[in-house]
């Protein structure tokens with residue numbers, strides 16, 4: 001039923017511009033897989049390659065091991081939900097949903113039956129005779145999903161389908177999409193520039209930057225064990241101390257920064273890149289920074305000036321400035337203690353090497 | 364305050380003038396269709412008559428021309444709309460540099476004078492015909508065929524412009540969506556693009572037909588030995604005109620009006636239906652008599668009633684007896700004027716036309732001398748109100764003026780019929 005998709009050394013060039021650089025990724029059957037990256041990084045281009053609207057300049061796209069080169073979009077077992085949905089405005093909702101069946105020569109009664117079934121699935125029962133223009137944004141969204149599901153694709157491709165919706169609806173649709181995926185059990189390939197969407201819905205996420213797939217991992221790994229500086233700073237918030245590596249040992253490395261010598265974790269993959277004394281960054285999440293004395297174990301310590309405090313009920317966000325002039329953010333859980341420091345005072349800060357990540361920087 | 368009022372007056376005057384300029388000739392011409400006078404004119408008004416419509420229908424040349432025009436019009440529509448559509452779609456597909464080149468190629472027939480298109484079409488097919496040694500009855504010399512081809516060269520360019528305007532608003536992602544859902548290219552075209560283009564196809568077809576129907580420059584060459592309405596009318600103007608042309612104009616104007624009103628009505632109905640979908644009360648609100656009378660359908664009904672009324676009037680009104688009476692009056696006038704010096708008949712003279720009797724002979728069309736009394740007498744009443752103000756223009760018999768009542772040269776050109784009809788009866 002579900003098909004895995006493999007991209008092998010895929011390159012896409014538009015004239016002199018390279019939109020996708022050497023993409024290698026395997027998407028497993030039945031998986032909810034996301035491509036996450038800032039605008040213009042080549043996500044849509046990659047998706048168009050998978051759906052068949054764009055031939056890769058180089059490399060192969062395999063569905064279950066079968067090369068898809070030269071097979072048109074109407075011959076692939078994919079259905080694409082477009083960034084702007086692309087519903088057919090001149091047709092009714094039911095006709096939109098049944099379009100894929102109509103072009104396959106399926107009879108009217110059967111089409112209608114299928115459309116009604118899908119309208120039930122997307123919680124719009126009995127609305128098949130409406131015009132597309134009479135639907136709300138979220139309803140259109142769901143109709144687009146139903147239209148794509150009607151052709152019983154083995155891979156559903158979704159190009160930022162929620163970006164046009166307001167926050168509330170977006171959050172609601174996230175859950176709904178995930179549920180639909182579980183119900184139909186097919187491969188979902190989802191594109192977004194919203195990390196919240198990617199992290200909450202996906203089994204695995206590929207983070208892209210400027211045409212390069214930086215890291216493919218599940219949400220927790222992406223957040224806790226980023227492999228690339230771009231991933232570390234793009235996914236969630238991070239404090240970035242720059243410096244040079246002084247030593248590497250047993251999964252840890254020490255970095256000489258303007259704030260002092262810090263220790264942090266090093267992944268297997270980055271170990272070689274960090275040996276020698278190349279430029280590196282040590283990334284620490286705002287919630288990993290603590291005020292000295294409150295944390296039990298914290299070998300990395302420095303001092304910083306408190307600029308400002310933002311109170312958010314359950315959280316306190318502190319904006320600090322280090323001695324080297326770097327802005328930092330610290331997040332404290334509000335546990336009822338009154339903060340001992342006011343704006344302008346010097347705060348002793350510590351963090352656990354276990355929660356700090358050392359990553360090589362480009363020279 | 365004052366200047367605002369003044370502005371409004373000026374604006375009003377401008378609008379009145381503008382509409383008079385636009386519709387004045389049409390209205391005047393329509394009126395002449397109902398005057399029994401042999402020459403299309405409004406004053407002097409002879410008798411109300413619908414005979415000219417009969418004359419029109421019985422005019423073989425006009426009817427053949429009309430038939431040919433319609434056939435050619437349909438041919439042009441069938442040829443130009445697909446060509447224009449294909450060209451427009453091509454434009455959306457090709458790259459930028461290719462695009463401007465292709466655009467120039469397709470649009471160039473609009474810029475080439477119609478005469479040139481006509482002549483080149485004729486010569487081209489004549490050469491081909493000679494090459495194949497074809498007879499003059501073959502398609503190479505068929506006026507209708509050649510006219511369809513010749514007109515289509517530029518009409519298809521018009522169509523392309525209509526389609527490109529519409530296609531620019533087409534979201535190509537729609538077509539991709541159709542393909543993605545498994546449609547073939549042909550299915551995507553038929554089910555997605557064509558429905559979107561439907562309004563443009565309609566307007567392109569109407570425009571193509573009208574452009575073909577009214578074309579003269581190209582047709583006059585490509586029509587060879589046949590004729591279309593425009594060529595018949597043009598030749599008629601040369602050999603003498605009568606109000607049956609006005610009758611034709613009335614028919615065309617009325618048809619156009621009715622089509623426009625129906626189109627408008629359908630558009631409004633659509634809008635109303637869309638509105639009704641949002642708010643059901645609007646429908647009930649619309650069902651009042653006053654609204655109906657001002658709605659397009661109401662206007663169609665009024666126009667229809669007016670037409671019925673005219674026909675009814677026409678049947679009631681005894682044109683023949685009116686003509687007879689007019690005849691008698693003329694006779695009487697003639698008898699009065701022959702013995703004495705040509706006196707100005709008070710009834711026909713308007714203030715500006717009380718010319719000295721001596722000028723009358725010199726301005727008669729045939730250049731007849733004062734001695735040719737009977738003719739002069741017959742023409743006198745008409746000449747008096749039409750010729751006198753135009754004294755200075757008498758030496759221009761080939762003048763191109765369109766309005767009937769103003770020029771004497773036309774009187775000269777078109778007079779032969781008048782002479783034939785009137786003179787014998789006056790004896």
Ligand SMILES: Nc1ncnc2c1ncn2[C@@H]1O[C@H](COP(=O)(O)OP(=O)(O)OP(=O)(O)O)[C@@H](O)[C@H]1O
Pocket residue numbers: 014017019037038039040041042043044045046193
């Ligand atoms: N047909 C094309 N011709 C030339 N350049 C293109 C074409 N399609 C995309 N690009 C370029 O490729 C890059 C990636 O585009 P793509 O649409 O894949 O971005 P994206 O990641 O989907 O961005 P967004 O989140 O804004 O949708 C962009 O810089 C874009 O300008």
Ligand SMILES: [Mg+2]
Pocket residue numbers: 043044045083159
């Ligand atoms: Mg995109």
